[in-house]
Amino acid sequence: MTQAAGAAAGDIRVNAVRGAFTPQQALEQMLRGTGISHRFTGNRAAIIGASPNVDLDVVTNGATSLAPIVARGQSDRDADQGSGFQGTPDWVYEEPSSVSVVSREAIESNPAIRNAADALDTVAGVLTNRSEAQKPGVSVNVRGLQDMNRVTTSIDGARQNFQRAGHGSYQQVFVDTSFIRSVEVEKGAVPGVGGAGSLGGLVNFRTIVAGDVIPEGKSWGGEVKAGTGTNAFNFDGSALAGVRLNDDFSIIGGVSHKRIGDYKIGSNGDLQLTEGNTIVDDRMLYSRNEVLNTLLKTEWQVTDDLNFQLSWLRYEADGAQGGDLNGSPRRDDEHYLNNTVTSVLAYDPDSDLVDATLRFWFNDTKNDEQRGYVGGKEPVSYGMTSFGGSIENTSRVDVALGELALHYGVEAFRDDGRTRTKNLDIPGGSDNHFGFAGANPSGKRTMASGFLNAELQHDDWLTLSGGLRYDHYTLSGTTVVQNQRVVVSPPRNCQSWQDIDGDGTPDPNGIWVGEDGNIYHEPGPGREFATPSCERWEFPGGQETVYDRFPVTVDQSGGAWLPSAKIAVQPFDWLQPFVSYSRTYRPPAITESLISGGHPFVPFENMPNPGLGPERGETWELGVNILQDAVFDPDDAFRMKAVYFRRDIEDYISMGRMWFEPAQRVYTTFVNLDGTTTMNGVEIEASYDRGDAYIGGSYTYLDTDFANSYKLALPAGFEGGAAQPSPAVLFVPPKEKATLDAGVRLLDRKLVLGGRVTYVSETTPEFGQLVGNYINGAYTIYDLYGSWDFHENAKLRFGVSNLTDEKYVPALGTDAYPAPGRTYTASLTIKF
Structure with a gap:
């Protein structure tokens, strides 16, 4: 910061500032009522007590000029609102990396959020997979990467690692937007906490803090929101309340409830859907769910240097999956429960050498299912418990x-x-429960990582940084591979057997010696059995089904050194080009290494792969930030971030086939693909805001080229060589996605009217990579939204999603799950 005249300061006492604020908010609160002027420059510096045209390099009239102090730190990234695209905070356009933020304002202005996936649709480089659209969980795809923790997904820094195999995406993150303050998306390598085992980025859902609920200057506060709509958007409401017991300690809590039913799909368009199945009378079966979400958080400023936060977020939902099966509904009732607990201890004394954060977290996800098969319900419980911690410091x-x-x-x-x-x-037969449990195996995985990043800031125009991370993992578990085979026996010609029951014939439940010399079935009390000298003998009917079980233990470990580097220059206050390089590493997930079983009640399809290797990525980025105020008039603002990237991945993991020696046959499993999987593209987010009107947009061009072969090693006598991955595994994103958002602010900016158009190009993966129903056509969707602050403590929101009632399948979805048709919504928020 720079102060103009020393005399101007005088003996002035500024206001105390405590809590989470942006640098602008903190400085304004600190200087309020003091008469001292200030302004922020575009290079993250502030000038205090100076006229707007003061020259930082000139000292006149006895004024004292100090070197600018760059505004950094936790309070900077805590900003959840700004002048960027859909309210993106300004720090995003000052960060020389690929990062996007979905603000709380952007979430609330979305007309009809059925789950958190809808809140991410406008982010450049990001899609959400709808191939499991009957489930309330979210599967995020960043630059073509998804599932198996390729992209770290967390709530307040607590990882959400739950995976469940199905007919679509694996990863499921359960979060309700009612308590979300912002969503941060890092699309490249994550240099610090959250980067362990991440191949391509981080998506962190940040929950609200006390300052969002308790008005400034008050000791308590709260808000109540209630909304409803058409097209089975029945109810979406929440209640929040907070209290400051003193200047240092606050508690906030809340509850939210959402109830939606089976929605009606769009009516316009030439989309051809599969007859029956999940669509009946133009409604998508079992798209209903009911969500109950609770939040409890404490914030304690222990000392001026020490801050402690503790939060508990509970998510509970009921829903179903299934469809119409031969004219009769088949329904699987689903119950989801997620508990996330985080604790954060931040220590920032008056020292440049210490700015430390200690974090511990716990996450438990459970999905209880009642499978609706003929003959009664089959209960299955899928679960994942994760816990961890981190400590970091900046000197x-x-x-x-x-x-x-x-x-x-x-x-x-x-x-x-x-x-x-x-x-x-x-x-004596198959272990049928492995049709459920084998494809969602039990096991343990541990990940540890250390990192060091150095950043040199030279004269506010040059930033050089380099880092090194070491990741190490262990993965272990035990499973069973099953085999089903039919044994055919020729006519009886063996007399070497014991007649235990005296009926003159061998017992078909006894054991026998095959032509291969192997003895099958263990003899037991009351059974006749063949002796090893017996060559062959006949079972009644001439054949028998034999079931084999082979235990397999997986014990994997490994590690990698991961360097990174970045250069950013700032020739002007408003312009910052940057270039970066990074290497990333993702070890196999529990599911990938330990998969067995198969489809429900068919436990003979899959096998584990104890030798499965990790994925390794290399990414280059070239980008530019533009942050400029007063472009055409004193109150306007222009923000833009544009990035070109290229990522090469070796040993990409996909579903394939592998020989299993004990069973002498080939099974489906996860394999490392040969060659290089490449993803490259361009991402742009930009906005222009002049106060009474705004316009912004995002654009994504993404070209993915998945390696599509691997070595299928077979023993002599079997044909082998290159093989194509099994279908329904590689999700290829569309090449283009664009969003344009514009609106006006009327009546002293209390009335906002806006519209949004989203275009997504067709998805046309190469033959052999995906099954046909993942080849989706292009679509364009129009939304309208608005809000009216008719009272200082009350706001009315309203909107229309899918205005033209387009019939379409979302990108990365399947024609079994078309998107909702036209939906009108309205909500009322009252603060007190």
Whole structure:
């Protein structure tokens, strides 16, 4: 900061500032009522007590000029609102990396959010997978990467690692937007906490804080929201309340409830849908769900240097999946429960060497299912418990070339996957419960990582940074591979057997010696059995079904050194080009290494792969930030972030086939693909806001080229060589996605009227990569939205989604799950 005249300061006492604020908000509160002027520059510096045209390099009239102090730190990234695209905070356009933020205002202005996936649709480089659209969970795709923790997904820093196999995406994150303050999306390598085991980025849902609920200057506060709409958007409401027991301690809590039914799909368009199945009378079966969400959070300013936060977020939902099966409904009742607990201890004393954060977190996700098969319900429970922690610190020192910041720390977490079913073990036959549990295996995975990043800031125009991370993992578990085979026996010609019951014939339940010399079935009391000298003998009917079970233990570990580097220059206050390089690493997930079983009641399809290797990525980015105020008039603002990227991935993991020696046959499993999987593209987010009107948009061009072969090693006598991955595994995103958003603010900016158009190009993956119903056509969707602040403590929101009632399948979805048709919504928020 720079102060113009020393005399101007005088003996002035500024206001105390406590809590989470942007630098602008904190400075305004600190100087309110003091008479001292201030302004922020575009290079994250502020000038205090100076006229707007003061020259930082000139000292006149006895004025004292100090070197600018760059505004950094936690309070900067805590900003959840700004002048960027759909309210993106300004720090995003000052960060020399690929990062986007979905603000709370953007979430609330979305006309009809049925789940959190809808809140991410306008983010450049981001899609949400709708191939499991009957479930309330969210599967995020960033730059073509999704599932198996390729992209770290977290709530307040607590990882959400739950996976469940199905006919579509695997990863499911359960979060309700009612308590979300913002969503941060990092699309490249994550240099600090959250980067362990991440191949392509981080999506962090941040929940509200006390300052969002308790008005400034008050000791308590709250808000109540209630909304409804057409097209089975029945109710969406929440209640929040908070209290400051003193200047240092606050508690906030809340409850939200959402109830939606089976929605009606659009009526316009030439989309051809599969007859029956999930669509009946133009409604999507079992798209209904009911969600109850609760939040409890405490914030304690222990000392001026020490801050502690503790939060508990509970998500509970009921729904179903299924469809119409031969004219009769088949319904699987689903119950989802997620508990996330986080604790954060931040220590920031008056020292440039210490700015430390200690975090512990716990997450437990459970999905209980009642499978609706003929003959009664089959209960299955899928679960994942994860816990971990991290400690990080930033030290700043002045060196000859500028300010050097060292950011270093460690993080670790453990996943404990578990699937439970009722006993479906058939004596002497198959273990049918492995049709459920095998594809969602139980096992443990531990990940630990240490990192060091150095950033040199030279004269406010040059930033050089480099980092090194080491990731290490272990994965273990035990499973069973099952095999079903039919044994055919020729006519009886063996007399070497014992007649235990004296009926003169061998017992078909006894054992026998095959032509291969192997003895099948163990003899038991009351059974006749063939001796090893017996060559062959006949079973009644001439054949028998034999079931084999082969236990398999998986014990994997590995690690990698991961360097990164970045250069950013700022030739003007408003312009910042940057270039970066990084390497990333993702070890296999529990599901990938331990998969067995198969489709429900068919436990003979899959096998584990103890030798499955990790994925390794290399990414280049070239980007530019533009942040400029007063472009055409004193009150306007222009923001833009544009990035070109290229990512190469070696050993990409996909579903394939592998020989299993004990069973002498080929099974489906996860394999490492040969060659290089490449993803490259362009992402742009930009906005122009002049106060009474605004316009902004996002654009994504993404070209993905998945490696599509692997080595299928077969023993002599079997044909082998290159093989194509099994279908329904690789999700290829559309090449283009664009959003344009514009609106006006009327009646002293209390009335906002806006519209949004979203275009997504067709999805046309190469033959052999995906099944046909993932080849989706292009679509264009129009939304209208608005809000009216008719009272200082009351706001009315209203909107229309899918205005033209388009019939379409969302990108990365399937024609079994078309999107909702036209929906009108309205909500009322009252603060007190």
